[in-house]
Structures are given as structure tokens and as C-alpha cells.
Amino acid sequence: MQLQVKGLSKKYYSGFLGNNVTDAVDDVSFDIKEGEIFGLVGGSGSGKTTVSKIVMGLIKPTSGGVFYNGRDLTKVNNRDWYYLRREIQMIFQHPQMTFNPRRNIYFACAEPIRLYKLAKNKAEEKAMVEHLIERVGLTKDQLKKYPHELSGGQAQRLSITRALCLQPKFIICDEPTSMLDVSVQAQILKLLKEIHDEFNITMLYISHDLEVIQSICDRVAVMETGKIVEIGNTEKVFNMPQHHYTKQLLQSALYI
Amino acid sequence: MRGLLEIKNLNVSFAVDDNHVHILNNVSMDINENEVLAVIGETGCGKSVTGSAILHLLPDNAIVTGNIFFKGQDITKMNDHEFRQLRGQEISSVPQSPSTSLNPLMHVGNQVAECVLEKNSSEADKKKTALKVHEIFSRLGLPRGEDFYENYPCELSGGMCQRVLIAMGVITHPELLIVDEPTKAVDWALRKDVMDVFCELKNDMKCAMLFITHDIAAAKYVADRVAVMYCGEVVEIGPTDSVINQPRHPYTKGLIASMPSKGFNVMNGFMPSFQDLPKGCRFSDRCECSSDICVNEEPESVEISAGHFTKCSIYKNMNVSEIFSHAITS
Amino acid sequence: MMEKPVSVTEGLRYPRPKLAGIPKYMNVLWRSFNKKNIMLTLGIIFATFIILVAIFAPVLEPYDPTKMDLALKFIPPSAAHIFGTDNMGRDVLSRIIEGSRISLSTAFMVVIFSACIGTLVGMISGFWGGKVDMIFMRIVDVLLAFPTIIFALAISTVLGTGAINLVIAICCIQWTSYARVSRGEAILLKNAEYIEAAKAIGNNSLQIMFKYFLPNIVSKILILASLNIGSIILYCASLSFLGLGAQPPSPDWGAMISDGKEYMRYAPWMAIFPGLAIAASALTFNMLGDGVRDLLDPRMRDSVKTE
Known part of the structure; x- marks a missing residue:
């Protein structure tokens, strides 16, 4: 069991004296085995992104814990997070927005290498970046460009490169293809699948698109308004949905 | 049934810093009364520009040639004042993002x-x-x-x-409704609801629609005919069933094969930018069955079956039976 | 369906209402000579000119700006004294040239100090939020409630007059606007997805602040600063007009106007030329500020986007 989420809750307080409570995430538990792609499906506002940010340590949960190889990520201090980030990486939804608009692509890719001092000198750093950038299907001359000059698909490949720089063991993908076109989506999904097989990376894949989830995930959890309503093997959930929300989601699929 | 809107050899380029960026290249399509034509294509293929050209909403640096006939009148020749009588009354549009519009x-x-x-x-x-x-x-x-x-x-x-x-x-009970990416900003569960609304509109209000989308499944759900655009060209146009179930143009084939439900088979390469398009067929550098003729000549439109046209050189010198057998083998 | 292609060069625009009376070449000229370029170019040229004048003031002055000769008082503008002489027989042109040093250096010092303090405070309070933000922003609110001039008068009363005290007095109020801007920017940035991504790849708070926040905030601060210089020049001039700035005999534009106002009826050049100098330099730096603002917006910099 690589990642265990146990009774995770996140409440937001609003209004005068904070008496309006919103349960963004309510008692969510699931576990992800090593080397699997775990899908998290739900409509907008179902709390799936909040779960991913809690796992990534960007938000503190109200209660519950996230155990990575037996260690509670919600209680880890900043210093240890620095080392854990090498193992847990994230790919975000809006690819163009995840890069500093003032720095070029090379800087974006080299930054994690610099932060963790993975390269001994500039030449080695350059070689590492170039190797990775070619691995994800971009060319070297794109390194000089700025984020806004890239297309969505290229930018998403780049954020995959950046995540791969640190040789992580676990990647969280937060709707990585929802802003992309169909043909580019296929390219990115194939790339993700390839790196999953090649580096044996465990993935938490978050999406609202059932077809995508169905085609790449081993197991899947369905979320509705902060709760997990159904969890199981992808085939089982999709072929024999038990909960009415899952059924409703499946019925609203449009097929070609 | 008679043609409501007919676009003939529409060319649009934008004047940018003394250069002309040629966006639409000889786009031709037509919509009959009470018919839904879906325009499918990827980001930056010029499908929204087509919509804006019909609505006279292009920016000032756009240069338009060709004709757009609406009920026999050429709307490219109208000035803004004359067109305002049509826009909103007979031609109307549903803009892209519901939250900001x-x-x-x-x-x-x-x-x-x-x-x-x-x-x-x-x-x-x-x-x-x-x-x-x-x-x-x-x-x-x-x-x-x-x-x-x-x-x-x-x-x-x-x-x-x-x-x-x-x-x-x-x-305003328009006769033509131009719908730009209606499913882009809505959630999976709502997508079907939105599409159902359009289906109802088509059946109840009897209004023709130009349905601009990148969502093939949504297009299939509502459209009578489909036009596929790539790099500012219509590469394939025809009845929905025929285009989506038996795509003839290599790009359409690739696009449909990359749907997750079709096993997301990957097409090579990226869409080129409008500044450096390949010579000849614009898809030639990514096409698997590209040959010399594709690189050198701009392909012509060929009628494959009734009302189904495709712009690919493969079908250039084939007669009907050959085309049919080619479709079976591929 | 698809016929032979039509050449685009024969292109026809949508018929649009024509702007009567403007020849076509003017239009082309206007487009190629873009508005923001003019502003920036003119701003740079004039600002460089003013700064060079200030640097080489001793060389450029035709007369000693402080030398008094009562025999030569109230000479109207003439070939020998282009801007005339004042009530003490000093050459007005020389005094204006010398005064540019004082006026500009005060203005620059005010802008630099207040920008540094303001940026730092704003960035910290925006980044940490919560109580830190609360405390800093209440201080800013209180200071913003005072009009600059009144507050500067009050400070000068405590510290006494003089150029340095003038700088301190104006800085005390001016840093708040920088703090506001940089706090706003920092709060926007805090929620940007790329900051989250930067955290995810292992940057700590300090690295995020200096690697990501500072460069992004600095451009906004530069814009504000370059727009601000003009008004700071005006503030300095008005405070020294009130007698709070540089003390006689060192020439200061504000003080010169103040001296000249008494002789306005028969020696108007004494007040008019320093006034013009103030106006011209404020205008120049405002123009420069506008140009810089257009230039520094990264999204306006390059890359032609279609669609």
C-alpha cells in the first residue's frame, strides 16, 4: 500500500463568526497500491481537487490523515516535505498557468534539478534537461521559448518533464487533459501511460471525463459533494455501477 | 429544402505587422433550413473565425474575400449598418463562455x-x-x-x-443560430443536458444551427451534417453518420481514433502554426499515407459518396468503385 | 464545392464607415509608428536630457548661480541672460540648471526609499496574510488618511527644514502606495497556479518570495515609481515653495518660485522659468512612466497570437 487516505475531511468556515460550514471533503478514505493508476471521478465541486491538494501538502485538512508508505503527510514538517517532494509530484490542470511567465522554459525544467542539486555543473544540468525534454516529445529549440508561446499540449508535456526531473515514485494528475483537444489529449494520455510503465510510477488521476478514466485507470473512486460514493475496479464500476450517482454519470455519456 | 447559408471560398487573413497571416483558406460549406451543421476541429483551426466572419465580428485587421450568402444575399458586401438588421434578428449566436458572457x-x-x-x-x-x-x-x-x-x-x-x-x-426566432463551443465550460454531467436543449431547439423551433465544437461526441449527438476543419481548411464535410463512422480523410480518421473510447491512438506531430504551413496538403507532414503528390499539390475536394466531400489527394484519380474498395481495405 | 482559390491580395475588407479626410498613408504611418513607442522614446530623450543637465550642471552654467551682483538685478531675458536675472542679480538660467540637481536628487531619493520600504512591507504582508497583513495594512490606512503635504509639514516641524528632512517627510507617506500595490500583487500571485506548482517542486517560502514574487512585483513597482517621479517632483517643489526644502542660497525650483512671486508684476521671468522647469520635468517623467508601463507588461511584449 503506497498511499492511504484515512477519514480525510476539509471544512471551510464562512459567514459571521464562521458559522456557515462547507464540507469540501467529508470523510474520504481510499488506498492506492504501488504501481497502479487510481482514478478519482466527480462533477465540478465534488472536492476531488481539494483531495489532491491535501495529498500534495498544499492545504491542511481539518481532520484525517494521508499515509505515504506509512508516514502521515499531514503531520510532516516543511523540512521533511522538501525531501518528500522528490517522491511525490503533481501535474496541474491549466498547463500554461503552471509556469512562471517571466522565465523561459529551460529555467522551468532546470529549477527542480537546481533545488535538489541533482546536477554537478551547468553542462550536466543541460544534458539532463535536454534528455528529458526529448523523452516527452519536445525539441531542444523550444527551451528558449516563454510559456505563453507554447500550445496547451506542449505546455502539458513540459509540466510532465518538470515532474519527471525528480524521478518521483508517485504522481498526482489533476485533470491534465481537460483543457486539451482530443488528439492532443490522446498524445498526453499515451505519454503518461508510457512513463507509468517505464518508471513504474504510481498515479492518482483526477478527472471528470469518464471515458478518459475508463481507458487508463486500474481502479476508480467516484466522488459526489465531498464524499466517495463508490470505489472499485474500473471495469466493475463502469459495467455494474451500484450507486445512483455513478449510474447518472454513466447515463450522461455521449457516445460516438 | 433550400440553402439558408452558403459560404463560398471564404478566405480570411489577418494583417499583422505588415504580414498577412492567412487563416481561412477557401472554406466552403452550406447549411439548409432546419439543419444542424457541426464544425469540428482543434484549437486554432479557424472554426471560431468562420463563426465570427458570418457574424461580422472579426477584428479590424481582418481581410475577407469570398462570399457568404444568407438567403441569397451576400453578407460580406453589406456594411455594418445593413448587417445589424440581420444580426440578432435572423442570425443570432450563443457565445463561448457562459460565465463571462x-x-x-x-x-x-x-x-x-x-x-x-x-x-x-x-x-x-x-x-x-x-x-x-x-x-x-x-x-x-x-x-x-x-x-x-x-x-x-x-x-x-x-x-x-x-x-x-x-x-x-x-x-428573436432567428433562422440561423451560431453556437460556439457550448460544451467547453460545462461539466461532464451537464454536457448531455445542454446537448438535449439543442436537440429540442432543433426539433421545436425549427432553426438551423452552425454548431462549432471540438467535442466529436456532442457533434454526433446533435448534428445532421459535419464539417471537419484543419489549419483553416474544411478537409471533410458530409452527413454525420458517414463522416464519423466512415471517415475518409486521414485527419478525420486520426481524430476519431484518438477518442478515449476508440483506444486513444495517437496521431504524429502537432498542428503547424499558420506562419509556416507545409506546402501542398496542409496535413501532409503528419499524414501516414502521404506521397509526393501530397507535398507538391494542394488537394482538391472529391465527392466520396452522396454529399460527402473530402479534400485529399488519395481519392483524386479514383472512380467510385475504387474509392469504395479503398474504404473497405483501410 | 471548393473552387479555384482567390488571391488574397485582391482582398476586400468589410465595407466600414471611412474616416473622412484622413489620407491612407497617414493611417499606415500611424500604425507603424505606434503610440507607446512615441511616448517612451520622447520620455527617454527628455529624461536623459534633464539628467545630463543635472550631472553636468557646473559646466553648463553660464554664470555662478549663487554669485550676487545687485547692479545686475531684474534684467529681463536678453542675449546675456537668457532667462533674465533675479532680485539679487543672479542669473536665472544658471540657478535653474543648478536647481535641477537638487530637485531631481530629492525626487529620486524619495522614490527609491519609499519603493524599497513599500515593496518589502507589501510583499511580506501579502505573502503571510493574517495578523501580519492586518497590522501593516492598518498602519498604511492611517498614513493614507493624511494629505501628503500636511503630514510633511508636520514632520518638518519636528525634524527641522532641509533637503534630507524633506526626503524623510515625503517618504513617510509615499511608501504606503507602494505597499498597497505590492501587497495586491502578492495576494494575486499567492493564488496563482504556478506558485502552487513551484511549491510542489520543493521551493520554500523564502525562495518563493524572492524567486517568484519579487521579479513579478518589481515590474509593477517600476511602473508605479516611474509614474510617481513626476508627482514627487511637484511635491518637493511645493514643499520647498513653502520653505521646507533646501535652504538659501542653494537654488531650488520651488524656492525660486517662492522668491519670484513677490516680484511677479515687474519681473515675471523669475517665477515663470522655474515653473516651466518643474512642469517640463514632471511631464517628461510622466511620459517615461507611461512608456515604461506599456513596455513592461510581458503579455504585450511579443508573439503574434491568432484567434
Whole structure:
């Protein structure tokens, strides 16, 4: 069991004296085995992104814990997070927005290498970046460009490169293809699948698109308004949905 | 059935710093009355530019050639004043993003009513319009009554805003509705609802639609005919079933094969930018069955089956039986 | 369906209402000579000119700006004294040239100090939020409630007159606007997805602040600063007009106007030329500020986007 989420809750307080409570995430538990792609499906506002940010340590949960190889990520201090980030990486939804608009692509890719001092000198750093950038299907001359000059698909490949720089063991993908076109989506999904097989990376894949989830995930959890309503093997959930929300989601699929 | 809108050899280029960026290249398509034509294509293929060209909404640096006939009148030759009589009345549009296309400080009902009200209309007119708005709201599955009329856009969900925008588009009973990416901003579960609204519109209001989308499944759900665009060209156009189930152009084939439900087979390469397009066929550098002729010559449009045209050199010198056998083997 | 292609060069625009009376070449000229370029170019040229004048003031002055000769008082503008002489027989042109040093250096010092303090405070309070933000922003609110001139008068009363005290007095109020801007920017940035991504790849708070926040905030601050210089020049001039700035005999534009106002009826050049100098330099730096603002917006910099 690589990642265990146990009774995770996140409440937001609003209004005068904070008496309006919103349960963004309510008692969510699931576990992800090593080397699997775990899908998290739900409509907008179902709390799936909040779960991913809690796992990534960007938000503190109200209660519950996230155990990575037996260690509670919600209680880890900043210093240890620095080392854990090498193992847990994230790919975000809006690819163009995840890069500093003032720095070029090379800087974006080299930054994690610099932060963790993975390269001994500039030449080695350059070689590492170039190797990775070619691995994800971009060319070297794109390194000089700025984020806004890239297309969505290229930018998403780049954020995959950046995540791969640190040789992580676990990647969280937060709707990585929802802003992309169909043909580019296929390219990115194939790339993700390839790196999953090649580096044996465990993935938490978050999406609202059932077809995508169905085609790449081993197991899947369905979320509705902060709760997990159904969890199981992808085939089982999709072929024999038990909960009415899952059924409703499946019925609203449009097929070609 | 007669042609309602006919686009003939539409070329659009943009003048940018003394250069001409040629976006639309000889786009031709036509829409009959009470027919839905879906325009499918990826980001930056020029499908939205086509929509804007029909609506005279292109920016000032656009250079347009070719003709767009609406009920026999060439709308490219009209000036803004003449076209304003058509826009909103006979040709209407539903813009792309529901969350940003509504005025956040105005009741949604008033925003819809504004589309038909003249500047100094009487109280009676206003009452009549309000009734009409209520009627359209209830037809679109929005709650009827004063309460809904007086909502602000921020109080509504994405799907509801989308429907308010549709109401704005259809309240004048247009003959042609241009819908730009209706499913882009809505959630998976709402997508079907939104599409159902369009299907109903098509059946009840009998209005023709130009349905611009990148969502192939949605296009299939609602459209009678489909046009596939790539790099500013219509590469394939024909009846929905025929185009989506038996795509003939290599790009359409690739696009449909990359759907997750078809196993997401990957097409090579990226879409080229408009500044450096390949010579000859614009798809030639990514095409698997590309040959010399593709690189050197711009392909011509070939009729594959009734009403199904494709712009690919493979079919250039084939007769009907050969085309048929080619389709079987590929 | 698809016929032979039509050449684009024969292109026809949508018929649009024509702007009567403007020849076509003017239009082309206007487009190629873009508005913001003119502003920036003119701003740079004039600002460089003013700064060079200030640097080489001793060389450029035709007369000693402080030398008094009562025999030569109230000479109207003439070939020998282009801007005339004042009530003490000093050459007005020389005094204006010398005064540019004082006026500009005060203005620059005010802008630099207040920008540094303001940026730092704003960035910290925006980044940490919560109580830190609360405390800093209440201080800013209180300071913003005072009109600059009144507050500067009050400070000068405590510290006494003089150029340095003038700088301190104006800085005390001016840093607040920088703090506001940089706090706003920091709060926007805090929620940007790329900051989250930067955290995810292992940057700590300090690295995020200096690697990501500072460069992004600095451009906004530069814009504000370059727009601000003009008004700071005006503030300095008005405070020294009130007698709070540089003390006689060192020439200061504000003080010169103040001296000249008494002789306005028969020696108007004494007040008019320093006034023009103030106006010209404020205008120049405002123009420069506008140009810089257009230039520094990264999204306006390059890359032609279609669609």
C-alpha cells in the first residue's frame, strides 16, 4: 500500500463568526497500491481537487490523515516535505498557468534539478534537461521559448518533464487533459501511460471525463459533494455501477 | 429544402505587422433550413473565425474575400449598418463562455428581454416581452416565474447560465443560430443536458444551427451534417453518420481514433502554426499515407459518396468503385 | 464545392464607415509608428536630457548661480541672460540648471526609499496574510488618511527644514502606495497556479518570495515609481515653495518660485522659468512612466497570437 487516505475531511468556515460550514471533503478514505493508476471521478465541486491538494501538502485538512508508505503527510514538517517532494509530484490542470511567465522554459525544467542539486555543473544540468525534454516529445529549440508561446499540449508535456526531473515514485494528475483537444489529449494520455510503465510510477488521476478514466485507470473512486460514493475496479464500476450517482454519470455519456 | 447559408471560398487573413497571416483558406460549406451543421476541429483551426466572419465580428485587421450568402444575399458586401438588421434578428449566436458572457450587474431576465426591446418601448411592450422571456425560459427547462427572472448571473450554475445565453440567442426566432463551443465550460454531467436543449431547439423551433465544437461526441449527438476543419481548411464535410463512422480523410480518421473510447491512438506531430504551413496538403507532414503528390499539390475536394466531400489527394484519380474498395481495405 | 482559390491580395475588407479626410498613408504611418513607442522614446530623450543637465550642471552654467551682483538685478531675458536675472542679480538660467540637481536628487531619493520600504512591507504582508497583513495594512490606512503635504509639514516641524528632512517627510507617506500595490500583487500571485506548482517542486517560502514574487512585483513597482517621479517632483517643489526644502542660497525650483512671486508684476521671468522647469520635468517623467508601463507588461511584449 503506497498511499492511504484515512477519514480525510476539509471544512471551510464562512459567514459571521464562521458559522456557515462547507464540507469540501467529508470523510474520504481510499488506498492506492504501488504501481497502479487510481482514478478519482466527480462533477465540478465534488472536492476531488481539494483531495489532491491535501495529498500534495498544499492545504491542511481539518481532520484525517494521508499515509505515504506509512508516514502521515499531514503531520510532516516543511523540512521533511522538501525531501518528500522528490517522491511525490503533481501535474496541474491549466498547463500554461503552471509556469512562471517571466522565465523561459529551460529555467522551468532546470529549477527542480537546481533545488535538489541533482546536477554537478551547468553542462550536466543541460544534458539532463535536454534528455528529458526529448523523452516527452519536445525539441531542444523550444527551451528558449516563454510559456505563453507554447500550445496547451506542449505546455502539458513540459509540466510532465518538470515532474519527471525528480524521478518521483508517485504522481498526482489533476485533470491534465481537460483543457486539451482530443488528439492532443490522446498524445498526453499515451505519454503518461508510457512513463507509468517505464518508471513504474504510481498515479492518482483526477478527472471528470469518464471515458478518459475508463481507458487508463486500474481502479476508480467516484466522488459526489465531498464524499466517495463508490470505489472499485474500473471495469466493475463502469459495467455494474451500484450507486445512483455513478449510474447518472454513466447515463450522461455521449457516445460516438 | 433550400440553402439558408452558403459560404463560398471564404478566405480570411489577418494583417499583422505588415504580414498577412492567412487563416481561412477557401472554406466552403452550406447549411439548409432546419439543419444542424457541426464544425469540428482543434484549437486554432479557424472554426471560431468562420463563426465570427458570418457574424461580422472579426477584428479590424481582418481581410475577407469570398462570399457568404444568407438567403441569397451576400453578407460580406453589406456594411455594418445593413448587417445589424440581420444580426440578432435572423442570425443570432450563443457565445463561448457562459460565465463571462453575461452582465453580472443585470437580472438575467432583463438581459434576455433587452435583445428584443427597442430603445423607447412602451410598458405594454415590456410586459409582452417579459411573458415571452418566461415562455422561453420554461421551454429551455429553466424554472418559470418572477423569481428566476430576477436572478443575477452569479446566482446561477454554469448550465443555467448557458441556457440563459441560449435564450438570448433564440428569443428573436432567428433562422440561423451560431453556437460556439457550448460544451467547453460545462461539466461532464451537464454536457448531455445542454446537448438535449439543442436537440429540442432543433426539433421545436425549427432553426438551423452552425454548431462549432471540438467535442466529436456532442457533434454526433446533435448534428445532421459535419464539417471537419484543419489549419483553416474544411478537409471533410458530409452527413454525420458517414463522416464519423466512415471517415475518409486521414485527419478525420486520426481524430476519431484518438477518442478515449476508440483506444486513444495517437496521431504524429502537432498542428503547424499558420506562419509556416507545409506546402501542398496542409496535413501532409503528419499524414501516414502521404506521397509526393501530397507535398507538391494542394488537394482538391472529391465527392466520396452522396454529399460527402473530402479534400485529399488519395481519392483524386479514383472512380467510385475504387474509392469504395479503398474504404473497405483501410 | 471548393473552387479555384482567390488571391488574397485582391482582398476586400468589410465595407466600414471611412474616416473622412484622413489620407491612407497617414493611417499606415500611424500604425507603424505606434503610440507607446512615441511616448517612451520622447520620455527617454527628455529624461536623459534633464539628467545630463543635472550631472553636468557646473559646466553648463553660464554664470555662478549663487554669485550676487545687485547692479545686475531684474534684467529681463536678453542675449546675456537668457532667462533674465533675479532680485539679487543672479542669473536665472544658471540657478535653474543648478536647481535641477537638487530637485531631481530629492525626487529620486524619495522614490527609491519609499519603493524599497513599500515593496518589502507589501510583499511580506501579502505573502503571510493574517495578523501580519492586518497590522501593516492598518498602519498604511492611517498614513493614507493624511494629505501628503500636511503630514510633511508636520514632520518638518519636528525634524527641522532641509533637503534630507524633506526626503524623510515625503517618504513617510509615499511608501504606503507602494505597499498597497505590492501587497495586491502578492495576494494575486499567492493564488496563482504556478506558485502552487513551484511549491510542489520543493521551493520554500523564502525562495518563493524572492524567486517568484519579487521579479513579478518589481515590474509593477517600476511602473508605479516611474509614474510617481513626476508627482514627487511637484511635491518637493511645493514643499520647498513653502520653505521646507533646501535652504538659501542653494537654488531650488520651488524656492525660486517662492522668491519670484513677490516680484511677479515687474519681473515675471523669475517665477515663470522655474515653473516651466518643474512642469517640463514632471511631464517628461510622466511620459517615461507611461512608456515604461506599456513596455513592461510581458503579455504585450511579443508573439503574434491568432484567434
